[in-house]
Structures are given as structure tokens and as C-alpha cells.
Amino acid sequence: MALLDIIVAPDPRLKKRAAAVERVDAATAKLMNDMLETMYEAPGVGLAAPQVGVLKRIIVVDPAREKEEPRPLKMANPEIVWASEETKLHEEGCLSLPEEYQEVTRPASIKVRYIDEQNEIRTLDADGLLAVVIQHEMDHLEGVLFVDHLSALKRNMIIKRLTKIKKFEQMSAKRHPVEVG
Ligand code: GNR
Ligand code: NI
Secondary structure (H helix, E strand, C coil): CCCCCCCCCCCCCHHCCCCCCCCCCCCCCCHHHHHHHHHHCCCCCCHHHHHHHHEEEEECCCCCCCCCCCEEEEEEEEEEEEEEECEEEEEEEEECCCEEEEEEEEECCEEEECCCCCCEEEEEEEEEHHHHHHCCCCCCCCCHHHHHHHHHHHHHHHHHHHHHHHHHHHHHHHCCCCCCC
């Protein structure tokens, strides 16, 4: 297992559409495990491959709360085959938009078809936090972030804040270079 670096916005790699997985082979299964480890370490409840620089349609989620039994789900090529008319407002966060939280409206319940880590086709009914997180992760596969569901005003405020932080970090990295390798 290995920890992967999570890309923080603004970054052009977070705005691209990810390519379908042809089949879930050993390398894909390893990537899924590394993504789960990275997600638990962050900590987060979901992670999409584009967030770690891999432009493939792979997501992992675990909506279990602390102290609950872990319930990891690994999905390739997830597709929403049904979504409820009923919507729900839920506060979202994103590991690629650190410390930003905003309410987003999405369908309350969904049915998802996907390929699991054994390369088997499966379907899953989801509601509550699980439905929110699966839809949030699937957005990442389209190059969409939760801020893209907000007003332009809110979105621009958040992106401006993150751009400032990035500039500051690049400046301090130049002044205090860290030896790596
Ligand atoms: O850790 C995460 N929490 C979260 C909370 C509400 C709605 C969506 C999420 S997903 C997020 C991790 C992440 O950025 N996944 O892409
Ligand atoms: Ni996210």
C-alpha cells in the first residue's frame, strides 16, 4: 500500500474528464487500495482517481463514521442508472478544496451500476451520506468540483482564497527549500 498526493485546486488536472476503465486488473485493484489508504489518512469519506493525478473512472468511498465498522466501496466506471426526484441539501467538503464547506443540492437517493475490485458488475442503492459522496466523487470524473454547483460569486470567492494560499506556499517553498529524494 502507498499514500498518494492529493491535488489541491486550482489545478487544470481537476477539470478534465476521466477515461473509462477497460477491465479491473491487479494494477487497478492496487490503485483502489492506495486510494482508500490515502482517503483514510486524509481523512475523508471518498476519493476519486483524478484527485491523485490518475485520469481514470475510479472512485472509493466509505461513509462509515468513526468507531463504526469500515465499509469501503471500490468502484470503476460508476453510472447513475436512477436518481430520485426528491433532492436534499447537504454540506459538502472536498480534499481538493481544503477547509471550504458549502451546502449543495443533489438527488436524495440513487441507484449506481459499477465494476467492483473483482471486475464484476454490481448495482447499489444509496441514500443519505453515501448517496451524497458517490455523486460528489462521480462529479470529479467529469472534472466538476462541488463549487461548480454554487453561484459564480461563491465559487470565485473560494477559488480566489485557494489561489492566494497556493501563491503563498510557492513563495515560502522558494525561500525555505526542502531537500527531497
Ligand atoms: O471527505 C469528504 N467529505 C465529504 C463530505 C460531504 C460531501 C462530500 C464529501 S467527499 C470528501 C472527500 C473528497 O473530496 N472526495 O472527492
Ligand atoms: Ni472531492
